[in-house]
Amino acid sequence: MKLQEAIESLKKRGYKTTAKRKDILSFFAKADGYRTAKDLLQHMEPAYKGISFDTVYRNLHLFDEVGILETTELNGEKHFRISCNQQHHHHFICKDCGKTKAINVCPMDQVESDLGNYAIEGHKFEIYGLCPLCQAV
Structure with missing residues (x-):
């Protein structure tokens, strides 16, 4: 799934596409593989001073729920990546x-x-x- 597809997917489901959400999706669209909430928080902090872990997790959960992100668990920690949307693999x-x-x-x-x-x-x-x-x- 590309960044624009992810944004359109949110809009179709009635969710706001804020700058913060677009930046989160952009982070995952550029990432090569799975990333943690901590990775995302470190990426977001310079642009969004005081961004909370709760805000990050709420958005990650939403994106997972609507199928924009895939999740897995590595070393006891949840990791996320943008969905592939390819044929079954x-x-x-x-x-x-x-x-x-x-x-x-x-x-x-x-x-x-x-x-x-x-x-x-x-x-x-x-x-x-x-x-x-x-x-x-």
Whole structure:
């Protein structure tokens, strides 16, 4: 999802597109991979003196709820990235830098046959490790 698509998505759902929200979305649109609320707060503080963690989290939760951001948990902390909106795929996620690489293989074909009569409502498949750059450090 690109920045303008994310802004339009908010508008369509009746949410205000304030400068602060646009800056948050811009941060994630430029980020290469997952980022934390703390990363966002550090990015926002110079432009918005006194911005609270609560404001950051409220917006992150809203963007996740409306499908603009994707979330994952790394090292016990929630991380966010702008949604891909590509065809169905999964990710490798670097545990150090948060970069992602799309994985176009899905294990659900096997899982669905193993679960037979079960009604699967959704799934999430992620692989964690170190990207080539982080391995070199």
